[in-house]
Amino acid sequence: MTDTRAPGRRRFFSRLLGTDNATAPGRAPWRRVPEVGAGDGDVLWSGWTGDGELFVVGDEGMVMRFVGQNGADGRQWQKMNVPTRLPLHGIWGPTTDNLFAVGWMGCILHFDGVQWQLLRGGVIDTEGGRFAACEENTPLFAIDGNDQGQAWAVGDDGMILHYDGCRWQREQSPTQVNLRAVTCGPDNTVYVAGGEGTVLHRDSHGQWSKLDCPLGSGFHALLLLDDDTLLLGGGRYFVDKGGFRGELVLYQNGRFQPLSFDEPMPRLRALKAYKGGVLIVGDQGHLYYYRDFRLDKLESNCRHDLMNIIVLSTGEALVVGDFGTIMTASEDFTQALAPPPVEADASPWETMAVPTGAQIWGFTEAAGGTCYACGEAGTVLRLQGNEWELLPAPSELAVHCVWDTGAGLFAAGQLGRIFRFDGEQWALHYDLNLDLTILAMWGSSPESVYAVGDEGLILHFDGLSWKRMISGTQSALYGLWALDDEHMLAAGDFGLVLRYNGKDWREFNVGTENFLYDIWGDSLSNIYAVGLSGTLAHFNGQRWQMMATRLREDLLSISGSDAAGAFAVGTRGCVLRLEGDQWLTEPSGSDAGLRAVCATRSGAVYAVGDRGTVLRRPGVSCTEH
Incomplete structure (x- = not known):
């Protein structure tokens, strides 16, 4: 081909x-x-x-x-x-349209x-017109990142900068020696090397420590050979050899060994x-x-x-x-x-015709089996058999989530407004009177419905009125999952998960700084959270553990059912399917961003997203009403 x-x-x-033997790396010129x-x-x-x-x-x-x-x-x-005209020393990125270059005068x-x-x-002193003598202008010499979309850049005076997927921030360094090399390991571990035999390690909790290297090498390079073995390269002055010599050093089992x-x-x-x-x-x-x-x-x-x-x-x-x-x-x-x-694998997903080209944000299945989708410009869709019908728009505002209580359909989104559909027309049910967007809803009955959104917004409907709950955070909350009214989780910015026990909301540490966009589980001992740059975390009832996905795409939604299994979807048509305890990529047949997924009780799975995209993985279609 x-x-x-x-x-x-x-x-x-x-x-x-x-060459007559180009495959031999030691012989090819x-x-x-x-x-x-x-x-x-x-x-x-x-x-x-x-x-x-x-x-x-x-x-x-x-x-x-x-x-x-x-x-x-x-x-x-x-x-x-x-x-800029400043020298650029290193370049890294997860994708072609998301690259970082670092260099002289701390430029990124x-x-x-x-x-x-x-x-x-590259900060200029406004008075002298020269580069300012400030921390931000500390030269940077190397950058590396991991599969979760995080990156580290290092440079002079022990400078270590961390990119968490959204912004660059300085991390506390255990040295002021000039640093020249960085490499990322598994579970957000990082190794850094530099002058005077300096080798640093960042553990999975984000703590930096200095390894005890007895050598005085000026390290310029390092390579992680496996989980606990490093190969370092550089050079130093040897008195017995009468000059400067390059040096290879192996770090294994806590010991540094120069190779001869x-x-x-x-x-x-x-x-x-x-x-x-x-x-x-x-x-x-x-x-x-x-x-x-x-x-x-x-x-x-x-x-x-x-x-x-x-x-x-x-x-x-x-x-x-x-x-x-x-x-x-x-x-x-x-x-x-x-x-x-290579020829693309056949996709088990099929594209459904919908009467809109608007971006679709949310999807839900009602207790009776009816499926709904919602999105931009007041879009609300209802599935009737295999055909989607466009319901009247509650307003011109974007609808990010819908929830069927069994006694009326709620739709919520921009400006903190919640509308209720009685089967014929919509009526404004609640107005927060704030420019906050409601992003997710869940309810256990017509008398108990919850909604979460921007700036830590949490609302509860008790069958009579909506009331705001104390969340303890100003971070956005994107996803909401619950087993019942006393076991509920909300996922949000910078790895935030809030846990509700029926009385109050408290933080539930996941162990990542990446944004988390959705959360789902089939029990209190089997819960998954998904987010930025392929972030996928699992809670086994005792602790959270990050799972390697090797994805560059953001995972935006996750859902599962006994009949369908569990699925996660995200940007660029990304789909993951849970098989056993492994998440496997699956071709969706689409490059559209997928904003929501719903694994229905019947076994069919639906994914919706950009450009009015609705995909179905056939099982048994939602019940016709």
Whole structure:
């Protein structure tokens, strides 16, 4: 199958000389990539690849993007417009339209898929017109992130910055030594390395500690080989060897062990997993392949300092460095960068016709089996057999949630207004008289209905009137789940979950700072919460535990039933299905953002979202009324 999107990518490096054994990482020669467009005075510090895209960052605010096909200037590398001339040392992001670059004077840039924006750093003294001597201008040298969408950037004076999925904040560092490398491990653990043999560890609770390293190495690189083994690279001055030497150090079982090799090495700059071993780059064009305590020097055909490694999707790699250097050992790295697309798996979901193109926010199944959906501009839909009918609009305001009490249908959303439908027309049932949005509802009977929303809003209807409850928070509450009136949970901003015991609401610590958008369970000992950047947490009756999903998408809703099982949905048509104790991705057949999911008692599952999307995973359709 050919890649029709960018045929130039398949041919771009076809004229590079090959090798009689290119699959052997110790034998394949490395050669400079032609037609890059970076000048000889440019230092390229790092790069990122994903989604078939490639970005390289360097001095003078340089960001280069490989576009594959010749542009108007005849080049296949595009120099991007960046709002700074400061050197950029590192780049990371979960997706092509959500990238961060860090560099000199503490600058942090963000790319949203369209343009780069300066978020932080580069503060100018208004009086002198020079960079201000402030903490925000502390230079940053490395960045890395995890599958949950969190990231850490490190730099001079022990600076550690944390991105929680929404904003950057400084974390308490146990050192003031200059830091040069960072790598993320499982469960939000992080390792950082720097000068004077400094190695730091962040545990899953967010606490930083300094590991006891007896070596004086200036570490520039580190690689997590497994849960408790680190490989560190750098260099230091050795008196007995009469000069500066590069050094590889292994940290295992709480002990640092320098690795000894016959050939002296220069300062080592980067380490990356590569073809079953480790690719290592350093000063003066030195390239090494390390595996099973053996170090092989590679043919680099270069004498310039090499700064970093970009591993491509198929395991091939690029190396970037001084004098605008970009090198590869691949005969055609573009095939590795953008492999031919594979045929998509068949989806068990089908698209339903609906009489609206409005965004749909909510979905509910009534006790009698009737299904309702709601959304923008007063949209309320009712499923009759296999056909959706549009009910009269309660108002022009967006409806985020509906709830059928059995004695009337409630609809709530913008401006804190709740409407009631008697089967023929809507009437305003409650007006909060505040610009707060109600986001979720649940009720146990016509005499007990709850609603939650912006700024910690919690309302309760006792059959006579709505009254506001004390929540103890100003954070938004997005999802609401309950077994009964004495066992209820609400999920919200920065990992917040509130628990209701029939008397008052109290915080229920989940152990994440990511936003949580929904919560569901089938018992008090089996509860799930979903949220930002694939966040998925499970409560087993005793404690919460984060579950690895490896998703970039936000999970926005979760639901389950005995007949259908459990499902979670999110942005970009993302669907997860619970099988045993594992959440598996399932093709939805749609790229629309899915805002709500409902697993019905009959076994059918419905997912709704952007552009009036309604998907059904057939079981037995909702009861016709």
